[in-house]
Amino acid sequence: MGELVSQPSDLILASGSPRRRELLTGLGVPFRALSPDIDEVSAHIHPADIARDLAEQKAWAVRAMPGTAQALILASDTLVALDGLVLGKPTDAAQNAEYMRRLSGRTHTVYSGVALFGPQGLTSAVEATAVTFRTLTESEVQHYASAGEGLDKAGGYGIQGLGMALVARIDGDYSNVVGFPLGVVIRLLRGAGVPVWGQA
Template identity: 70%
Template structure:
């Protein structure tokens, strides 16, 4: 997308997520934030392709408002038996999600898209997460905390939700919602210096 002699375009993170901001900052890249604010609807059925599609939609939405910029977008979703579990709208729905996830392994998919003057590049990261068996008091305690209400699948691995999990197979940062390995590959391919390397 950019050769070694071309100064990369300004990098924009198309997300208001404080977790994604913090993770991207940790890579040493200079960027600013412009929230995509799109209606998250995809025509795809496969969860991995839904995640990729939504990330690409977010990147395009911000790129239309920021011509010439390099726009980085991400979308993370949780799927159990190929059924997507979105952000629970209520405490009761959050508790129901936790009951379904209890003692089982589910998939976390993050789509990442990078759109700039040189074109679009995207990818998907997949991580398997296993919940320990939860009793009803634990389900209700976590649901009442409110931590899961703004998160795919109804839990956050980086907070109190870490106590729900017995095993992870794959990249931890993917479950947080920003798979750093994939983000680094896409940024470096576009000529952006991260961790001191282009």
């Protein structure tokens, strides 16, 4: 199995996210990145099932690309859910501000699905992290929304940027809130025979 991952092209990260690329690079695993083209629509209802389904869809989409049939393919998708309802990526600053008002002073859940095409076919898992926001003033809501940081992020905020000032508490995996749960990623990669983090 070591021979399968001996070159960078043998592991593909199915993502265009710079945050996921940075986190995977930190694990010392050689890879290349390809952006999957999916509609991000799922027939599932529960956010955890949606996150897993979308991650699997991304893996399948990259698997269908030329030159990927023999590669390991790693994909992830992250959702933010409040009261069981998914808050996607806001379309503009006004919607971003509305998300901030809804999340203010409350606890929501971040779900990340991770899927890996490996020697045994497609495997996947889901990580969940509870995040509690401070009670935000309207001026804080407007300031964050106008900054534009949250427009390309699930739930309308980025924990690794200015958004960390919104958060009072995290219960669970911080990297999951960033969008790439490293504990799950390491487990799936090692299960496929990929040496991760100094593992021989």
